């Protein structure tokens with residue numbers, strides 16, 4: 435039996451916990467903290483990130499947020515900030531007991547989005 439990425443991440447409930455840990459990590463990470471402290475509606479951003487991961491992992495939840503280019507346009511996000519965000523995501527996946535292969539899959543998907551996020 436193969437399981438989907440969505441299932442291996444713990445479906446909506448598991449993804450919600452992972453996203454909460456990612457946001458907590460960003461708010462503690464000196465490299466990206468100022469960006470995330472400035473967000474006016476953090477609960478909205480949290481909801482969008484949960485939807486994005488659910489939909490991106492093949493879950494049934496629709497993603498109702500902006501595409502990655504529109505969401506990050508004009509922010510002048512650096513390569514270093516992008517890496518810091520990726521590191522926080524890996525840390526949150528590890529904290530939630532996500533296996534090595536699944537972590538690599540998530541990182542590969544996110545890496546493919548970098549052209550829509552860095553210095554756009």
Ligand code: HEM
Pocket residue numbers: 466469470473474478479482483486498499500501505506511515516517519520544547551
């Ligand atoms: C790993 C790749 C990333 C993914 C998958 C991602 C995903 C998202 C999503 C889904 C949103 C919500 C869009 C919406 O409101 O409709 C968002 C917003 C945001 N992202 Fe990212 N992001 C990534 C990288 C980054 C990086 C590297 C930074 C900067 C350090 C960043 C900073 C922000 C900020 C500040 C917002 C909120 C904008 C606002 O509502 O005021 N993101 N991101």
